[in-house]
Amino acid sequence: MPDTDATESTLPSLDAALPGLRPRNRLIATIVYHPDLTRVGDYALIPRSRAPIILGRETMGFRQVPGGRERYLDEPYLSRRALCIEFTAAGLHLQREPHASRCRVDGAELDGDLLIDQEQLERGVAILLAHCVVLWLAMGQEREAETEALDYGLVGSSSYTQSLRHQLAQVSGTDMDVLLRGATGTGKEVLARAIHASSNRSQRRMVTVNMAAIPASLAPAALFGANRGAYTGADKSRPGYFQQAAGGILFLDEIGDAPAEVQPQLLRALQEREIQAVGGEVTKVELRVISATDADVDNKESGNGFNAALRHRLAALEIVLQPLSAHREDLGELLSYFLQQSFAGQGRERLLTGPENTARKVAGWANFYYECLRCDWPGNIRQLQNACRQVAVASRTALVVPAPLLDMFMQGAARGGPGVSEAPTVEQRLRQIADVTEEEFAKAMHEHECEVRPVARSLNVSRQAVYRKIASDERYRLAADISEDELRDALARCSGDAEKVARQLEISPSGLRARLRQEQALHRGP
Incomplete structure (x- = not known):
């Protein structure tokens, strides 16, 4: 039974309740993409050294866990001396070695050298090496040896x-x-x-x-x-x-x-x-x-x-819980998990990892992961998962990036990468639902697939107002409003695909999934 003795005796957060146990910040390079997807999530600690550090095919060891076996990047298209890394008083100095494989840092081609100041390192920078390896370079907390036997369904190693x-x-x-x-x-x-x-x-x-x-x-x-x-x-x-x-x-x-x-x-x-x-x-x-x-x-x-x-x-x-932008080092593992899940649902598991992936296909995937790494993802992990589903639907025999994702990549490029996203502003005063025209509301419902939260955000009204509008207008429905017979018929027509059912019935996909989960729980009983 929970303690019911007081209302004020609470823990602000478990994380904050463990002072002194947080690892110190270190400069960490995390593999976000590698042709061998088992390498995604591996990391290397870059020690502060007076001597230059070489990053290349066989010059820096990456590991999965603290104390684990180190492995080089070991990619044939990556130069043996791709980057020279040197700590200076002004920040981190990156230099591309002459005739080395190509390198992009936060969207810009690196032809010579580049100084990354401390503020940029705190935010993190995205690096694409030889169109085959993507790294996230940032100051962060050193990982600890994993002590939990369960992963609790959480994807990521940060x-x-x-x-x-x-x-x-x-x-x-x-x-x-x-x-x-x-x-x-x-x-x-x-x-x-x-x-x-x-x-x-x-x-x-x-x-x-x-x-x-x-x-x-x-x-x-x-x-x-x-x-x-x-x-x-x-x-x-x-x-x-x-x-x-x-x-x-x-x-x-x-x-x-x-x-x-x-x-x-x-x-x-x-x-x-x-x-x-x-x-x-x-x-x-x-x-x-x-x-x-x-x-x-x-x-x-x-x-x-x-x-x-x-x-x-x-x-x-x-x-x-932190936004995805605060733990981008997990993005590669999340992308791989969602893409494999989405491709498996369509019988195309090999599209991401198959041996038929040529250097050109690897470069396509590396660039995709790289652009995803540079985006802000305001919808966080859910938005990333939806993006992977869209890619899986569009990619029949090779990677195809849908137009909405390409637009998002372009917007990320225009902002200059993850480090310069605008700070959130004070929330505007909410509008009254009566001030929203029928055309505005219908357009928002269509564009946001009847999902109440994004509809409310786009119209600058409260979610309660959107629910009231749906309840009062026979043109709109919630998942709970669908009769069992209509839902059963729609599921049969769509072969159990909840996303298709939601589109056909013009209801919220998340609301439909919640209803289906609830009904499954009721059928199972206590």
């Missing part, structure tokens, strides 16, 4: 991803409530499912609730249930999400968007483990709660009206 695994191991060993914080697409739901799968409640149900999708007037009944006759139309008693998750885990996604009217009831439910169904009596409930948000629930000036006591009650333990 010190950040290692830290997430350590935190998941700690969280999974307790029964305390957890708050997951991070921008959209950073993997909050993946972590929630990892906690569930590795906890002592793994054999019980995890019920997922999108708090932003619950209208304020329906929230008490949806969360805590309603007794028969409690309101007009309540012809039978209905359990709420808390009752459905009893004995298991309740995942409150988008908790930062919870209606203000229901927050005091949520606080009591979490603090006392007591709930009151509409028209019913107070009852005890035993469960674990995981919540997630991308909202700034700590900023009182943000105007989101989030209950401070509830915020602390949710975070008995807290994990903060």
Whole structure:
């Protein structure tokens, strides 16, 4: 049972609660692409030395894990002395050796030498060598020897991803409530499912609730249930999400968007483990709660009206997820994982790794990884995964980069690479949904595939406003609005392809996937 003695006794975050255990910053070169994909994620520590350091075919050792066997890049198209690296008082001096293989640094061809200052090193630079190897060179925390037996479904070898695994191991060993914080697409739901799968409640149900999708007037009944006759139309008693998750885990996604009217009831439910169904009596409930948000629930000036006591009650333990741009050294492993997954789904696993990959094909993939490394990925890991799906669909016999991705690569080039992306600005005042024209709304729904969050962001309205608009306009539907018969027919027509079903029914793909997962859980039972 979670500790219910106080609302203020919380841990700010597991990572922050371990002072003095973080490795010191070192200059690290990480392999983002290599023709041998098993090398992706390998790294080399570059020691600060007075003597020049040579990077080439057989001159710098890369390893998978601390203390592991070092291997050279060992690519025949890469010169033996491709780059000369030298530390100076002004920064890091890179020099391409005469007649050495070609080299690009942050999008620019390196013909002679280049000085990378300390600020650039902190941000990181992307290096393409001989059109066959991609490196990410940046100051970072040295990896530690991996102590966790499980990877928890997390892809990546960076010190950040290692830290997430350590935190998941700690969280999974307790029964305390957890708050997951991070921008959209950073993997909050993946972590929630990892906690569930590795906890002592793994054999019980995890019920997922999108708090932003619950209208304020329906929230008490949806969360805590309603007794028969409690309101007009309540012809039978209905359990709420808390009752459905009893004995298991309740995942409150988008908790930062919870209606203000229901927050005091949520606080009591979490603090006392007591709930009151509409028209019913107070009852005890035993469960674990995981919540997630991308909202700034700590900023009182943000105007989101989030209950401070509830915020602390949710975070008995807290994990903060970073945007993908903050751990680009994982990007190569993520790309390889998603591409292989997407190609396998279409029976073309060999397109990325097959022996038929000529030097030209290798160069194509190296350039693709390199351009991906230089992009900002505001949608984070989810956006990267979607990009890989698009590439897999477009690439029949060889790599084809779809036009939207090419446009994104061009925008990244115009910005000058990852190091010079604009800082976020103060969020603008939200528009009223009534001020949005029908044409604007329809266009946003089409362009963003009916996904509520990007639709709301593009129109500068709240997500609740988008949900209200969908509910009030018969032209739009949520995944939950689709009848079982219509959904079954659509799945049959599309051979079970959820993405195709979502496009045909004009509903959110993520909403459809959530509904399918929920129905599978219900069929499995507790």
